[in-house]
Amino acid sequence: MDLRMKACDIRTDIVEIIHRAGTGHIGGDLSVTDILVDLYYKQMNVAPDKAADRERDRFVLSKGHSVEALYAVLADRGFFPKEDLLTYAQPGSKYIGHPNNKVNGIEMNTGSLGHGLSVGVGMALAGRMDKKKYRVYVVLGDGEMEEGSVWEAVTAGGHYKLDNLTAFVDRNRLQISGPTEEIMTQDKQEDRWAAFGWNVLSIPGNDIEAVDDAVELAKHIKNKPTVIIANTTKGCGVSFMENQVGWHHRVPTDQEYEQAIQELAQRRMQYAQDSE
Amino acid sequence: MDTIKRDPRKEFGKAVAELAETDERIVVLSADSGGSAGFKDFAEQHPEKYYEFGIMEQGITGIAAGLATTGKIPVFCAIAPFVTCRPYEMFRNDLGYMKQNVKIVGRNAGFTYSDLGATHHSLEDYAIMRMVPGAVVLAPQDVGEIRSAVKAMMDYNGPVYMRIGNGAIPDLKKEAAFIIGKGEILREGNDLTILSTGSITGEVLCAAALLEDQGISVMVIGLPTVSPIDCEIIKYAAEKTGRIMTVEEHYICGGLGGSVAEVIAQSCPVPLKIHGVPHVYATSGSYEELLRYYKLDAKGIAAVAKDFIA
Ligand SMILES: [Mg+2]
Numbered sequence: 001m002d003l004r005m006k007a008c009d010i011r012t013d014i015v016e017i018i019h020r021a022g023t024g025h026i027g028g029d030l031s032v033t034d035i036l037v038d039l040y041y042k043q044m045n046v047a048p049d050k051a052a053d054r055e056r057d058r059f060v061l062s063k064g065h066s067v068e069a070l071y072a073v074l075a076d077r078g079f080f081p082k083e084d085l086l087t088y089a090q091p092g093s094k095y096i097g098h099p100n101n102k103v104n105g106i107e108m109n110t111g112s113l114g115h116g117l118s119v120g121v122g123m124a125l126a127g128r129m130d131k132k133k134y135r136v137y138v139v140l141g142d143g144e145m146e147e148g149s150v151w152e153a154v155t156a157g158g159h160y161k162l163d164n165l166t167a168f169v170d171r172n173r174l175q176i177s178g179p180t181e182e183i184m185t186q187d188k189q190e191d192r193w194a195a196f197g198w199n200v201l202s203i204p205g206n207d208i209e210a211v212d213d214a215v216e217l218a219k220h221i222k223n224k225p226t227v228i229i230a231n232t233t234k235g236c237g238v239s240f241m242e243n244q245v246g247w248h249h250r251v252p253t254d255q256e257y258e259q260a261i262q263e264l265a266q267r268r269m270q271y272a273q274d275s276e
Numbered sequence: 277m278d279t280i281k282r283d284p285r286k287e288f289g290k291a292v293a294e295l296a297e298t299d300e301r302i303v304v305l306s307a308d309s310g311g312s313a314g315f316k317d318f319a320e321q322h323p324e325k326y327y328e329f330g331i332m333e334q335g336i337t338g339i340a341a342g343l344a345t346t347g348k349i350p351v352f353c354a355i356a357p358f359v360t361c362r363p364y365e366m367f368r369n370d371l372g373y374m375k376q377n378v379k380i381v382g383r384n385a386g387f388t389y390s391d392l393g394a395t396h397h398s399l400e401d402y403a404i405m406r407m408v409p410g411a412v413v414l415a416p417q418d419v420g421e422i423r424s425a426v427k428a429m430m431d432y433n434g435p436v437y438m439r440i441g442n443g444a445i446p447d448l449k450k451e452a453a454f455i456i457g458k459g460e461i462l463r464e465g466n467d468l469t470i471l472s473t474g475s476i477t478g479e480v481l482c483a484a485a486l487l488e489d490q491g492i493s494v495m496v497i498g499l500p501t502v503s504p505i506d507c508e509i510i511k512y513a514a515e516k517t518g519r520i521m522t523v524e525e526h527y528i529c530g531g532l533g534g535s536v537a538e539v540i541a542q543s544c545p546v547p548l549k550i551h552g553v554p555h556v557y558a559t560s561g562s563y564e565e566l567l568r569y570y571k572l573d574a575k576g577i578a579a580v581a582k583d584f585i586a
Contacts, residue, residue: 054346058345100373101374107345108341108345108370108374109369109370109373109374110369111369112365112369114334115338115365115366115369115370117338118334118335118336118337118338118339118341118342118366118370119338119339119341119342119345119370120342121335121338121339121342122338122339122340122341122342122343122344122345122350123342123343123345123346124342125327125339125342125343126342126343126345126346126348127346129303129324129348130346148334149334149335149338149366152332152334152335152336153335153338153339155330155332155335156329156332156335156339159329
């Protein structure tokens with residue numbers, strides 16, 4: 001299947017999960033979707049029955065609030081039954097509002113920003129020590145780049161030249177209370193990472209082919225970790241959510257839900273026609 | 277026992293190095309702190325198991341979690357407040373919440389860095405580290421116990437915080453296997469029980485001897501595991517002596533005394549005296565001076581105990 005169509009399906013699932021449960025970080029889910037779809041349907045060596053395989057690629061969602069996107073992808077890939085997500089955000093359910101490793105396929109508990117890249121550095125270092133071929137992928141938010149602890153991990157990743165590590169910055173230019181540039185300047189991400197010894201790729205992050213090319217390229221870079229600055233649109237795929245700061249953590253009304261589902265269906269049909 | 281004194285840091289480093297000879301999983305992480313943690317020889321002998329990161333305790337704690345996800349046992353030792361207070365949320369989320377098999381060791385803890393002032397004192401580590409569900413908190417009392425506790429913490433699968441000091445401390449007892457969660461009667465007595473943890477136990481035993489000379493018979497129980505606390509031995513002590521005092525090189529809130537109070541209040545109510553450092557930023561001076569200042573030397577402890585039972 002055209003991965004662009006898959007991304008439409010995942011976005012539809014995300015909107016459904018959040019509308020049904022009445023909670024979720026919809027804007028960031030929709031901006032990070034294409035990265036997850038490329039990793040989980042094309043690039044990463046992961047499978048539901050090999051969640052503990054020592055050779056598997058590792059994925060860390062450091063911007064853990066986008067967990068609904070991860071749930072949608074993992075369920076669709078068969079890591080757990082889709083019906084499990086009916087319990088999302090209910091007391092006693094393991095499907096909570098941020099990732100935790102009780103869920104099959106989730107490597108790391110996140111939620112507080114600025115933790116994931118350090119853990120990814122540790123996983124990559126272990127892979128090198130043990131001469132494993134696996135790769136480590138970490139997705140950070142652009143608001144998250146304000147956390148100082150991220151830069152400790154960036155420093156260590158560059159110092160140890162971890163070429164089995166690829167980080168993404170989901171650069172949607174918004175965070176909870178406004179545009180990143182107004183909250184705290186985040187410009188020149190490319191220069192910042194390069195100064196720490198990382199290979200830097202800057203791409204349109206909701207263009208799944210561009211994501212795939214970048215991930216592929218990173219695999220062949222030696223002696224440097226790679227960061228992919230994914231220039232994305234928060235709320236991507238639903239017209240009235242795109243680039244709207246208010247949709248960080250808003251739940252669609254029934255009417256908004258219908259419209260979102262329709263728009264995503266139309267977009268999917270477009271891609272289906274394209275690929276014929 | 278008597279006058280032999282040994283440096284806990286060096287012995288700690290040696291104990292880890294010995295285990296690493298046969299356990300491939302052990303990896304040592306340094307925050308520009310390896311030499312002072314007793315790892316100088318280890319770093320030279322095992323460069324492939326020794327990683328320097330510079331001064332980034334938050335990053336290292338997370339990196340340790342990542343290493344542990346693959347089956348390694350990372351050991352991270354640095355100045356106590358810098359591996360407890362500084363990266364506390366990494367300990368809570370990346371180690372505790374994920375039950376990662378990482379060993380965090382706070383050295384030069386308590387008042388060890390006496391004259392460097394409050395930034396370098398560690399007087400809240402028992403309290404904050406025991407708040408993380410599933411985390412084991414250890415405070416061995418002499419060098420032999422450090423060695424056996426190192427072995428026990430490596431055998432235990434999960435996050436552990438261990439506190440060690442720096443200045444040479446006396447040998448208190450024969451080295452024996454360390455059982456996590458178990459206390460031990462170090463001296464028998466009938467009038468009062470003193471519960472103690474960490475290297476201050478040496479002063480407690482001297483205090484008990486002083487009290488004996490004054491006709492007061494003190495049972496001393498060492499609790500080198502602060503969490504999970506040994507409820508049974510506390511209940512036994514409450515029943516036997518009817519009065520309990522705790523002594524710790526730590527604030528009087530939240531640490532050993534707080535933990536013991538939780539047990540006593542709910543299971544075996546008896547009069548309790550919590551003795552330690554008042555809840556303020558402490559003054560500075562030599563280690564011995566600070567112990568005297570806060571009545572944590574043998575004489576001070578004996579005086580507080582005498583007041584308590586008067
Ligand atoms: Mg953002």
